[in-house]
Amino acid sequence: MAKFYLTTPIYYVNDAPHVGHAYTTVTADAVCRWHRLLGDDVLFLTGTDEYGLKNSQAAEAQGVHPQLLADRNSERFRAAWDSLDIAYDDFIRTTEARHGNAVQAFLQVIYDNGDIERDTYQGLYCVACEAYYTPDELVDGNCPIHGRPVQLLTEENWFFRLSRYQQRLLDYFEAHPDAVIPPTRRNEVLGFIRQGLADISISRSSFDWGVPLPWDPAHVAWVWFDALPNYLTAAGYRTDSERFAHWWPADYHLVGKDILRFHAVYWPAMLMAAGLDPPRCVASHGWLLVSGEKMSKTRLNQIAPGDLVADFGSDATRYHLLREVTFGSDGDFSYEAMVARYNADLANNLGNLLSRVATIVATKCAGVGPPPRPQSPLASVAAEVYAATADGWGRLVPSDALEATWRLIREANAHLEANEPWKAEPGTAVDAVMGDALEALRIVAVLASPALPHAAADVWRRLGLPGSPVDQRLPAAAAWGGYPGGLPVEKGTPLFPRRK
Ligand SMILES: [Zn+2]
Structure with a gap:
């Protein structure tokens, strides 16, 4: 049995969950559901990033302790994921003791190896990014991500000697061409490394909302040095060596392109410094844009996932996010496009097929589904469809x-x-056509279940099949001829009622 360890970014608790977060998390969930169908041993991790200056300032602005803000907003992410049927295996919070211990152990190893040292640094700092920029990285003097002014900061801090890893990173990416996808992002990462890597300040003494450095508790770890190791903590780093050997390295880190540098440059170097393998693949996706602008708290164009679920239901919301945007590119979110795709794909195509089949079986086959023909013209289509579907999920598209x-x-x-x-009159010819259509629906229910868990289970039940699509195993469950026939077929209400 293959293991499959996939992570989403952990989300900052200064922000409420929006459709951009949902896009990443639904993608992660569907890919993991596909791998469970393949029989893989899956670990799907998500969670919340709760330390750092940004969270501390957000708490201060609301007049609450940062832990209270973290508790409150972490719960909002969990609730959003519950409403979208996100079947994560672990939800990590960086303020948990298990994580603080792992971060301290990780820092100590790198410190002992000599790659964390004390130094003074002056640079241009974006508080929202919690990162420094060089002057030529700024856009009109502002942060390239946030479009807001940066501050000149001087700090005497602990530094991670990232500069020592420039050649090792280049060698690593040379030897592992799929370590960053898509290729445009890989080129971006290589370009950044080739420009030269500066050491990074990894501690802060100006505030205390963080994990204290084990050898200098007056400093807390820079938020990224505390956030990224969450992927290690959940895999059992320093608490369960057998578990850790099984899961590490992670197979995929799903990340937005705005946090690519942290995951594809800093993180592999940090892991190398600690004697650990880098993740197998950092998969960078685009932004979900609203009217061409990135969704963000500061730009007030957020859409709450819960609002879409209340309106369209969990399956249709998941389907839209997965289908409308090509993973890797930017996608534009619009309500009109969502309605159009819902009607075309879910109501007219899938819903209509189920309803027609159930109606004809009721009137022409006495409500009992006939078996498919081994030589059906749909059999070869189903085989091609399975191959192409497997390819799409396998490429994370x-x-x-x-x-x-x-x-x-x-x-x-x-x-x-x-x-x-x-x-036609009831008889062999009608039975043959309907058996084929029922078998096609059975296969669709399995293949679509990662996107539409509820509807797939509903189709399965209406076809009279025992169990549910999630219990099936691929590729056997996609092989033509699995529908046995002789089962009662239920019409029921429309699976996806048409919307205006
Ligand atoms: Zn910024």
């Missing part, structure tokens, strides 16, 4: 995977149109 799966739905609808079983 859910939009391709779903497009492939939907081909089987379209072809099954076309198969009905071509044969017009509703016009």
Whole structure:
């Protein structure tokens, strides 16, 4: 059994969950669900990032202790993920004791290895990023990410000797061409490393909301040095060596392009300094834009995932996020596009296929589903669809995977149109066509289940099949001929009622 360890970024608790967070987390969830269907041993980690100046300032602005703000907002992320049926295996909070201990152990190893040293630094600092920028990285004198002014800071701090890792990182990426995807982002990372890597300040003494350095408790760890190791903590770093050997390195870190540098440059170097392997792949996705602008707290264009779920339901919201945006590129979110895609793909294609099949089976087959034909014209389509669907999920491009799966739905609808079983007398010919359509629906239920867990289970049940799609194992469950026939087929209410 293969292991599959995938992480989302941990989200800052100064912010409420918005559709941008949901996009990353739904993608992670669907990819993990696909790997569970393959029979892989999956660890799916998400969580919240609770220390650091940004969270401390947000708490101060609200007049509460940072832990209270963290407790409150971490719960909002959990609630959002519950509403979207996110089946994470672990939800980590960086203020948990298990994490503080792991961070201190990690820092101590690097310190003992001689790659953390005391130094003075002056630079241009963006509080929102909690990072320094060089003057030529600024855009009109402002932070390139936030578009806000930076401050000139002088600090006597502890520094991580990132500069010592420049060649090792280049060698690593040379030897591991898939360590950063897509290729445009890999080139960006290589370009950044080739410009030359400066040492980074990894401690703060101006505030105390963080993990104290074990050898100098007057300093707390820079928030990224405390956030990134969450991926180690959840894998059992320094608490369970057998567990850690099983899960580490992580297979995928899913990240937005704004935090690529931290994950693809700083993090691999930190791991090397601690004698650990870098993650197998950092997969960088684009931003979900609203009217062409990045969603952010400061720009007030956030959409709460809960509002979409209340309006469209969890499955349709998940489907839209997975299908509308090509992973790796920026996507534009609009309500109109969401309604259009819902009607086209869910109501008209999938919903309509199920409803037609159930209606014809009720009237022409006495409500009992006939078995499919081994030589059905849909059999070869199903085989191609499975291959293309597996390829899409395997490349972490859910939009391709779903497009492939939907081909089987379209072809099954076309198969009905071509044969017009509703016009024929009950008998062998109608049974043959309907058995094929039922089998196509069975396969669709399995292949679409990572995106639409509820609807897939509902289709499965209405076809009279025992168990549920999540209990199935691929590739066997996608092989033509799995629908046994002789099962009661239920029509029920529309799976996805059309919207205006
Ligand atoms: Zn910034």
